[in-house]
Amino acid sequence: MDPSHYRAAVNSSIEQDRVEILTRLRDMIKSGAGTRVKLVNYYKGLPISYPATLVELCGEVLELDVHPQQAVALGHSGRTCIKCGSFPQSLLAEVKDSDVRRMMASLHNFSYIDVLAEQRTSLRLELDPPCEAEIAAPGGTLKAKALDVSLGGFSILSEAPSDLAKGDEVVLKVMIPNPLHNTVTPLQLNAAVVDCTREEGGALCRFSIYSDAHIEGVLSRFIFQRQVDLIRELKEMS
Incomplete structure (x- = not known):
């Protein structure tokens, strides 16, 4: 995600927000319910959004199963937006790894954001x-x-x-x-x-x-x- 597509939204502090996000992700995976989220990327301005499945949280790194076209977009942008009803706002995550062939991705450095691109009246x-x-x-x-x-x-x-x-x-x-x-x-x-x-x-x-x-x-x-x-x-x- 290009920085022009979003604005940081800090609820408590950057560190406390990250701890809260990781805790919720861990609980979601542990319960086995609601592990489907939606990823949003902008590939050269074109919105790319497919469902993804939470697989594992290793420390502060989240592993997901992703759509192959989303994997391409993740590798291109280096960041992604996560949308999930379990969180009060959209999440921003940095891409640690993206594997198109295996249809997997690793994300880290989570934070809350407001997605500005969604407020635009026309596609850029x-x-x-x-x-x-x-x-x-x-x-x-x-x-x-x-x-x-x-x-x-x-x-x-x-x-x-x-x-x-x-x-x-x-x-x-x-x-x-x-x-x-x-x-x-x-x-x-x-x-x-x-x-x-x-x-x-x-x-x-x-x-x-x-x-x-x-x-x-x-x-x-x-x-x-x-x-x-x-x-x-x-x-x-x-």
């Missing part, structure tokens, strides 16, 4: 490779790369420093690939800065966009095809 997918883009602002035009996309906006990394601030209005030009026809569709969009942080040599900005029927159509088709491609990737690796 990583662009791999990033798309060519330009940011036209009052101070000039910046060459950039679009790093992710949703129906509501983009995350874009400029190739030079920027003075953009939250609320600034810009015009974006993003080259959206059409993998089915091996072409590229240039989209010009009016957008507003949601937030902007300085990066080495440039700036990482999130933009909300003002859509029309044409823009929504292009983005919807691309996002659908991107989901298909990511699912294919997962199946090939599992």
Whole structure:
């Protein structure tokens, strides 16, 4: 799980919360009842969620039987979200090991979290490779790369420093690939800065966009095809 997908939620203290989580996990396994949980990962932005079975708790390391595609996602992200009715909140765990062939995973370093990604109104997918883009602002035009996309906006990394601030209005030009026809569709969009942080040599900005029927159509088709491609990737690796 990328840190942008969740927010830490400390109930007592980090250490006390971890002890409480481990105790409940141990009791669940010992009783043999309710050992099914749901794991949630975001593979390049695509939510991957399958049931998993608690197998054993060795010290502070939890062993689980997992779906092979979940095992791929676990290995890719290094963290996962656990959802289970026995806990007051979602759990975050670090991945110690993930074995696709054996369909097993080992998790540790548990804590409580709020899952921010579930509050989003639209799916945000990583662009791999990033798309060519330009940011036209009052101070000039910046060459950039679009790093992710949703129906509501983009995350874009400029190739030079920027003075953009939250609320600034810009015009974006993003080259959206059409993998089915091996072409590229240039989209010009009016957008507003949601937030902007300085990066080495440039700036990482999130933009909300003002859509029309044409823009929504292009983005919807691309996002659908991107989901298909990511699912294919997962199946090939599992």
